[in-house]
Amino acid sequence: MATGFEAITPEQRDEFQREGIVLIRGALSEEHRERLEAAVDRVYADERALGRLRPDGTLHMLGFLDRDEEFGELLTHPQTFPFVWGLAGWNIYSHHNHLDVTPPAPPSEQPPAWGWHQDGYRQNSDPEVLAGDQPRPMLSLKVAYVLSDLSRTGRGATKVVPGSHLHNTLDRTPDGTDPRGTVEITANPGDAFVFDRRLWHSRSVNRSAVTRKMLFVGYTYRWIRPLDDMPLDTTGEWWANRTPVQRQLLGEATHTANHWGVNWDGYIDEKIPLRHELQSRGLLDRSIPWLR
Ligand SMILES: O=C(O)CCC(=O)C(=O)O
Numbered sequence: 001m002a003t004g005f006e007a008i009t010p011e012q013r014d015e016f017q018r019e020g021i022v023l024i025r026g027a028l029s030e031e032h033r034e035r036l037e038a039a040v041d042r043v044y045a046d047e048r049a050l051g052r053l054r055p056d057g058t059l060h061m062l063g064f065l066d067r068d069e070e071f072g073e074l075l076t077h078p079q080t081f082p083f084v085w086g087l088a089g090w091n092i093y094s095h096h097n098h099l100d101v102t103p104p105a106p107p108s109e110q111p112p113a114w115g116w117h118q119d120g121y122r123q124n125s126d127p128e129v130l131a132g133d134q135p136r137p138m139l140s141l142k143v144a145y146v147l148s149d150l151s152r153t154g155r156g157a158t159k160v161v162p163g164s165h166l167h168n169t170l171d172r173t174p175d176g177t178d179p180r181g182t183v184e185i186t187a188n189p190g191d192a193f194v195f196d197r198r199l200w201h202s203r204s205v206n207r208s209a210v211t212r213k214m215l216f217v218g219y220t221y222r223w224i225r226p227l228d229d230m231p232l233d234t235t236g237e238w239w240a241n242r243t244p245v246q247r248q249l250l251g252e253a254t255h256t257a258n259h260w261g262v263n264w265d266g267y268i269d270e271k272i273p274l275r276h277e278l279q280s281r282g283l284l285d286r287s288i289p290w291l292r
Contacts, residue, residue: 023187120140
């Protein structure tokens with residue numbers, strides 16, 4: 001049975017580095033998908049009762065992981081986690097995660113607003129002096145879990161331009177239509193995809209009768225500050241149920257450079273849970289800088 005500590009293949013790494021995205025069909029078993037959807041429905045009902053939905057019924061909740069026991073386990077999901085550490089390394093945590101419920105949009109004559117972007121906000125401007133014409137560094141990636149049926153177009157799925165992560169700019173089309181090379185990710189319930197934050201992507205309008213439900217878990221380096229306001233209650237049952245690796249991924253640390261104390265002899269790295277786990281399983285790889 002998969003544990004999340006199986007190395008991705010060189011071909012999978014090449015595909016991600018070439019396309020900026022990989023689609024993982026059937027990442028969630030149907031039984032697991034149902035449990036996650038039920039948890040999303042509970043959160044949605046709670047937020048509706050609190051009057052915190054958008055006027056059109058949309059919920060875009062940041063920092064959702066500690067809202068349900070089911071969500072905490074996603075941090076190290078066996079089918080997706082190998083891509084996370086295999087592509088980003090061990091010095092990571094989740095700086096940003098969101099739960100999205102997107103009901104059918106009301107009919108509109110207006111063209112949709114231009115939503116194409118790379119993630120990272122100032123990460124796309126501040127390092128420009130260093131990057132020049134070179135692609136900027138990845139810095140973060142995101143795992144998206146598809147809970148509703150997005151197998152047909154028009155259901156509000158994420159659109160991407162594969163390979164566009166290596167381009168620092170994207171030309172806006174004169175008529176506001178999608179850029180050349182656009183692919184709408186028509187995924188089945190239970191599929192997941194992992195994407196490089198530089199990949200140009202956009203949410204689309206849900207013109208169907210099916211409510212879109214998705215979960216996104218972003219990971220970045222521990223030396224980058226959190227994006228979401230997710231104060232962790234480390235006294236409750238939810239926290240007690242998390243593994244040391246999951247706690248690292250939730251931001252547990254005393255120091256961002258060298259973790260759990262400052263010790264410049266380097267050996268402190270051994271205490272970082274994800275590195276320790278990879279090392280004990282023989283998964284560190286000196287030929288890959290982020291897995292050294
Ligand atoms: O909701 C989506 O399909 C896209 C989400 C998005 O833009 C993002 O995760 O940065």
